[in-house]
Amino acid sequence: MTNRAHVLVTNDDGIDAPGLLALAHAACDRGFDVTVAAPHRQASGSAGGLSMFVVDEKIDITHRRLRGLPGVDAYAVSAHPGMIALAAVLGRFGSVPDLVLSGINEGSNLGSAVLHSGTAGAAMVAGAHGITALAASLHLDFELEGPAVSDPPRHWESAAEVVGAILPQLVEADPGSVFNLNVPNLPAADQRALVSAAWTLAGTAPTLLPFIADFDRRAATLPVAELVEPTIDIVEGSDIDKVRLGHPTLSLLQFSGDSSIDWVSQVRR
Template identity: 75%
Template sequence: MRRRPHVLVTNDDGIDAPGLLALAHTACEQGYDVTVAAPHRQASGCAGGLTMFLVDERIEVSHRRLPGLPGVEAYAVAAHPGMIALAAVLGRFGPVPDLVLSGINEGSNLGAAVLHSGTASAAMVAGVHGVTALAASLHLDFEIEQPAAVGAARHWDTAAAVVDAILPNIMSADAGSVFNLNVPNLPGEQVRPLVAAPWTLAGTAPTLLPFIAAFDRHADALPVQDLPSPDITIVEGSDIAHVRGGHPTLSLLRWNGDTAIEWVDSVLT
């Protein structure tokens, strides 16, 4: 009997995040064997950190039950997503996964923000150890730029539907390839067609600005009134430009062979 592909679902927003649940549901609906392992608390912006939150020199790992997924093994882990992904690809959460899904993040991971993202970094950790991975994020930057919009509906179903549509292709990509998906926070009927776009470091995304603002508030010794925010540069044809235009946008962060490149190119045709 043929073994079902094993998928590890993680994130950096924590085990109770609605985006994590939406992503796990999507993987289960595809018929995969799913395990969920995510930080026990919010861990955004931790990049590929291997930090563990030790209690009495032990890392806390607790079983959880996720709504609507009674047969799925789920773990709340006192560690950053980079550590969780590393543990997973070394077989610490059951069989070594065939695919790591990270997200769905509350906020985009675009441009230079990818370097700081726990969501994207968990996928990259999996990729460099030979496991195909997808980082998925919900683009909310317009809400950061317009504070009155904060608290608006989160269209997790829209992002999950895009993941559902591309997941078989992601699964068939060369092992170790890493993809980055950003989906506009819009009702499904308002979303424009999926596009593939190059990931570029030119500029950052507004999701970084709250982190800089928090640093400024707490850095008492610094002349914070003189500190600039990162530049937000919109490069034509980039991932940032496309997702701000309403397109779910797929970028390739790492590839291993030709299949991944060919598949991303095929999205444009």
């Protein structure tokens, strides 16, 4: 496959999200033919949902231009990322993509949180239709070292650099493979080596806690005494374990079989 492979970039944080722009730049900088199609607004937690936001029986698809990417067609779509990914792999945004990149999400997608993520959902929809896909996320959920910072700066460039480094391997991967990347929110110079880690559904991932807390707050009719406080289960060697130690962590999203990625150790940034 040549480096002019067609890449569809999407996300669940919306068309104006800085992570989407960083991801599109990463693909363009590697010489790929890029199209961007993303929700017109925030769509986190939508999994692979096919919801559309219809007005007068139509969904709104607005052509946009992304900063620094004048030659890239970009579309704000009034639909969830799962629907956008499905439309893309069926050729609704130009030629069928060779690769779908989803993200870069503001917050990690680890463990059971992957089941609910619109970022991961779009990638899994693409994979289910035979298109290789990557869900990329910026890990903000653990303080690695030093004093806690309530709202740290986002190092989108760190995640984009890792994505750029693995793109050649992604386009050569088996069709339908779905990868999940989580990059610590650290400057590129402070990132540790990229590692492969098993994806596990065990426990509750940290990004689910705010959603659960919001449910508890709003579900006033439930007997509060019976609510169980969720915990974060960190399985040794899992994606949650590796990324919290400062490693950009790549996983295959599959329920069984060998999930190791043998080329990760050869990636150089």
